[in-house]
Amino acid sequence: MWEKAIQDFYPDDIAVCYGCGRHNPAGLAIKTYWDGTEGTCRFTPSDDHLAYPGVVYGGLIACLVDCHSIGTAVAAAHDDEGRDPESKPMILFFTARLEVDYTAPTLVGTELFLRARVEEATPRKSVVLCTVHADDVLCAKARVVAVRKKE
């Protein structure tokens, strides 16, 4: 269990991501919390994040899945290698493939809850599975192939 979001450990000089960088004031500020087994994320879409009236934009959900899955891959890799997230250089990943199945319309006005787990990890890449719920409704299922950045 890490007390801070994984994104709050990202090195200052790269923490500019529109999705999750703490140094991007225009961005979404997506935060992943790691409990040793899975990453969780809570996010409430703004009134601008619409697809149709009353329905959340699927592109926003893709953004949440992307940053949250990468954050989960980063956290899991540190745990697997017994490394503290403050150790240097931090293990980082980038997105090689993103797949999202939109299983139900995501209604506005509800906090979204994302859960992600690493399904498969090799020295070169991790495959992350992620779900997005709005209350009890499964709104999206996703799979992200995260490639490890060379040190």
Place this chain on the structure above:
Amino acid sequence: MWEKAIQDFYPDDIAVCYGCGRHNPAGLAIKTYWDGTEGTCRFTPSDDHLAYPGVVYGGLIACLVDCHSIGTAVAAAHDDEGRDPESKPMILFFTARLEVDYTAPTLVGTELFLRARVEEATPRKSVVLCTVHADDVLCAKARVVAVRKKE
């Protein structure tokens, strides 16, 4: 060849999409132009749309692919059925599945060029293939399953 972007034909009461709705002033204003065979889109990411310094955010690319592929499905369906985009009710689609392969880092400061084609169409859904180029670099290849909205 349609003179206006396909999104500019979307009915007023639903044109609120964060990605492409002309009635969403906070949104990305993605525009798809249809030449009878393929949909094209040009978009220059803002300085906020970063993943790492100098590299465009993959979530933004997913947003571009999503709205542009849906726009292409809409345009192709009207053409296939010999219907004017002004005819009512407009044929609409929503995204059921989004797949994006990020094939190269997308460097900031370059206009992106998206091309999309309908690979397969049934009365219920269309499958759209889409590419994203920055100059001569193929940055992403994508596939979108677009489900037709019931009239």
